[in-house]
Amino acid sequence: MRNLSKAPLIGVLIAALFAGLVYLFAWSSIFAVSTISITGAPTTETEKTISQIAAISSGQKLARVEPRAIAHRIEDLAWIKSVEISRNWINGKVEIVITPRTPSAYFNGSTMDASGAIFTLPxxxxxxxxxxxxxxxxxGLSATELFQSLPEEFKSKVISLSAHNQSNIAMRxxxxGREIKVLWGTNEKSALKIEVISALIALEENKNIRRIDVSAPHAPIVK
Structure with a gap:
């Protein structure tokens, strides 16, 4: 009989404890956001964008900060590669760690990373x-890979590249002081092609040429 009489009391205590914890985490100012940290955003504009999407404010209840939901919203941005969000229940700090996509080329007016993902980075x-x-x-990646493989001295002279297919890459x-179109062909024998271009440019009779075809470097064509 004594055990039965204690059961309702234990239930009441558990309910009270649960209600107290709910209040403590969801309503009390004890567990509230003290600071918000955003790291990894590559520009001021991207950091502002992340802050707006996260919509976290100082003093907000930590229990109402939902890392998974916020991460899903941020990952919808095309320039985001990954994001991690954490809450510190002791000091109230919320950390947002961004891994952005790194532009490797301007592609058809947008930016492109090494994986071929197309995005605009504010x-x-x-x-x-x-x-x-x-x-x-x-x-586009094929043309970018060609560019990255070029020696720095020659790379600095490249204005733009285009690729119609794997065997038909061109560059300006x-x-x-002249802008010359170079029909490069495939991404092969780059050192030889650069040597041929330099030799052709050095010839007096080629001082007015505007086009060089080194797709077959042993038989170049100038116009």
Whole structure:
């Protein structure tokens, strides 16, 4: 009989404890957001975008900060590669760690990373990236890989690249104050092709040429 009489009391105590915990975490100011940290955002504009999407404010109840839901919203941004969000129940700090996609080229007016993902990165100014045009991201990657494989001295002269197919890559380069179109062909024998281009440019009779075809470097064509 004594055990039965204690059962309702234990239930009441458990319910009271549960209600107290709910209040403590969901309503009390003890467990509230003290600071919000955003790391990994590559530009000021992207950091502002993350902050707006996360919509977390100082003083907000930590229990109402839902890391998984916020992460899903942020991952909808095309320039986001991954995101991790954590809450610290002791100091009230919320951390948002961003891993952005890294632009490797301008592709058809947008930016593209090394995986071929196309995106627009707010506030990004990458003047040193190659400008690539191609019918598909895969061909755009081929042109970008060619650019990255070039020696720095020659790479600095490249204005833009285009790829119609794997065997038909072309580029525009600036040499001696002239803009010259170079039909490169496949991404092969780059050292030889650069040597041939330099030799052709050095010839007096080629001072007015505007096009060089080194797709077959042992039999180049100039126009």
């Amino acid at each position: 506030g990004f100014e990458g003047a040193d990236l190659p400008r690539v045009s191609a019918p598909t991201p895969e061909l 380069i600036a040499l001696d």
